[in-house]
Amino acid sequence: TWTIRQLEQHNLIDPESGLGNHRGLLKELEKEIDRAKSFDKIFCLQLLKISTAKADLAPQIYDRLVREVLAFTIPLFGKNTYLFKMNDSEFALLWPEQVLREVFSQFQEIYRKIAQKRPWVDGHVEKVYVNCGVVEYPQMGQSVNELIENARKALRKAEQRGPNTMEIFEDPQNGRGKETT
Template sequence: MFIVKRLFSAYLNTGTNKSNTPAVRQQIQVTNLFGLIGYFITLVLGVSALIRSAGAKNDDFYLGVTLLVASALFFTSRLILKFFQSKNGYKVSANLVTGALMLLMLYLIVTGGVKNTGPLWIYIVPPVVLFFGGLKRGLIQLGCFAFVAIVILEYPGNLFLMAQYSDEFSSRLIYSFITVSLLFVFYEYSRQRSFKTLQELSREFEKQARLDPLSGLQNRRGMLEKLEYEHQRTLRHHKNLTLMMCDIDHFKRVNDKFGHDVGDGVITQVGQLFDKALRKQDTVARWGGEEFLFLLPETTQEQAFTLAEKLRAQVSKQQYQAGSDSFTVTVSLGIYQMHPQDNLDHAISRADTNLYRAKSNGRNCSIKSD
């Protein structure tokens, strides 16, 4: 059983790769599954029809040949996925499946299939077409299929029909097909809206998971991801990368004297000041408590020092309110330019060491590595 399950899973995942999105991977898997089912059903029915024909070129013979051609097309869809794993390979395969299905259904309407039961298969068209084509494209394909089917069934004199259907059967087949199609269209519309809503919520949750709720800046998790990305980019392109650690001086005194709400306001305002002063490629994060970490791509230590002094001066000039009282705060900054042999933990540690050198040097200053 385990071997069968493993083989079946491998079959369904033919044509998938690590770069596929979950939606694309699902479409490839369903294409493989539907191709497999379509291949075996049409193969069995085709062989059965040929056996019934007993070698004579009658309706069963032509039905059998048509079913075997459809079976070959369904099998080809898998070969396309297996050997042509290009960006749009799965789309070609899906189009082949839906095209083969619709042509086969139209053929069954024209010929009637076995004892005029062929048209009963057309109800599988709406879900398949809408799944592979999506709402907009699926609607167009369904509309074209329905139009051709109506022309075949209702054209005066049954010009396009090899089978004989009563008027009641033809009209009810058309009405029921349109009804089923509309139900599937509504379902696909609802599914796409729900999927879009879930995607938006997922993106929002991902965004919020990387933001500090107090300051609105990147939090530690978000910053670590950016650090890793920029570090790798710096190594590839041999660019400069500088880190800067900042701490609000005597922040505990602010909390003790004015309360934590005022202290939170100071963190928020300082964070906003930092964020507005940076370039688009720079990032500042609330690293923890009253500490901030700056990520400065393509920046030397000397350039970062100039920025640090500018920020330090701006912070010291800004007034903060606590009821009727106003006060100022200062910041200390430690700067470290990464070297190719550095890892991130070491670089952050060096920036933190320089920050504490700044604090030991009387605070309200910036210290860079020697």
């Protein structure tokens, strides 16, 4: 797509995964905020983390697992969703013009499919967990940094609640957002 070509031209692609990198996410988030302001639109940002029951997986097995999970899930996201690699286990999804309940509903189905698939990596991994934190613009953040930080807060809360949990950011100061699993 056009967005992927733009990211490649500006060195905003992770060479290992072929996904947008952290810098690419920052650039695309800024563009999405500008677009949302100009056209009175919303969008969602979702951070997700991939883990397993085995904490001591060999690095090469973990790398294969991440590639396999991504190959399995990317077709489920839809063509208007952009995926970025934040680090080895954390990824960001940008859902343009998607409301929170749509993202939540779609990801519940993705969780179900991940939970049903076994084993992974030729039998080296029996079970995969994905935890998510999600925010919606503009209610849960006005800037790139605020959106990412609030999505991280929701992700940490999801990890505390257990495997395969999705949390929607909730601001204790003014009640923006709500908590959901």
